[in-house]
Amino acid sequence: MLDQPEKEQTTGSPVNAMRFAEPGVPIIRGVNWAGFLALYWKEVRRFVKVQLQTIWAPSITTLLFLIIFTVAMGRGDRTVLGVPFADFIAPGLICMGMLQNAFANSSFSMLVGKIQGTIIDYLTPPLSVGELLAALVASSMTRAILVGFAVWLAMFIWPGVNVGVSHWWAVIWFGLMGAAMLSLLGVLTSIWAEKFDHAAAVSNFVVAPLALLSGTFYSIDRLSPAFQAVSHVNPFFYAISGFRYGFLAEADSPVVQGALILLAINIGLTLLCYFLLKSGWKIKS
DSSP: OOOOOOOOOOOOOHHHHSOOOOTTOOOSOSOOHHHHHHHHHHHHHHHHTTHIIIIIHHHHHHHHHHHHHHHHHOOSSOEETTEEHHHHHHHHHHHHHHHHHHHHHHHHHHHHHHHHTOTHHHHSSSOOHHHHHHHHHHHHHHHHHHHHHHHHHHHHHSTTOOOOOSOHHHHHHHHHHHHHHHHHHHHHHHHHOSSHHHHHHHIIIIIHHHHHTSSSSSOGGGSOHHHHHHHHHOHHHHHHHHHHHHHHSOOSSOHHHHHHHHHHHHHHHHHHHHHHHHHTTTTTO
16 A cells, blocks of 8 residues: 555644744734724824814914915915916915824824823734834824815815816825825824923924925015025925915926925835834833
């Protein structure tokens, strides 16, 4: 007879038959979509519960900017880049509102966990660093998109303002890239900050000035060469200028150049956030 292969000897115990992973070896292979979506929806529900404060209040504030600056500076058929002043500042205000709210959302998430002692809720679930970062950024971008849509809708029905879209790809690309940039900056702030005063300092002394000096209310062509050079260092300028191009088909800077600069900045911020989260700097210590 032919030799038959010997059967492996088993003890019959179900415990011995099961294979357990070594300590520290991940059991979930690939992307943990269930965990990612759970954290994403948790963050979305957090700001939707107080939507009057997180979505509608910023929208009304941004609309007030449009009304005030149009009344104060838009009289006399004043034009900028060949369009009425109200049409010029409207896309910039939409983008500025998106950027500021993306930062506000992501800078609050882990910071409140560090202060209240609930940071463990972000660290113990079976989520990789990339999945944790993606959920925080995606939820902040969602808030930015909702605020941007609310502001656009209010301006659409407001008399005397044209917010018709000329290039959808520019609106989508620069809107998402700008929101992602500020979401990542907010995550960095929440990692570094130890109290709410630190986050407020970044918002008041970094985010707000960069947003206001980004060409939202004026064209940089009217500035001196020195201030034009300063504006080209401001990453907010490329987001708002490119976003405005999507509505007016006019921009203060080369659109493709701005798109690539924002992409490079987001890649750099993503890598920085990833390695800081992975190291546990100011989170696990």
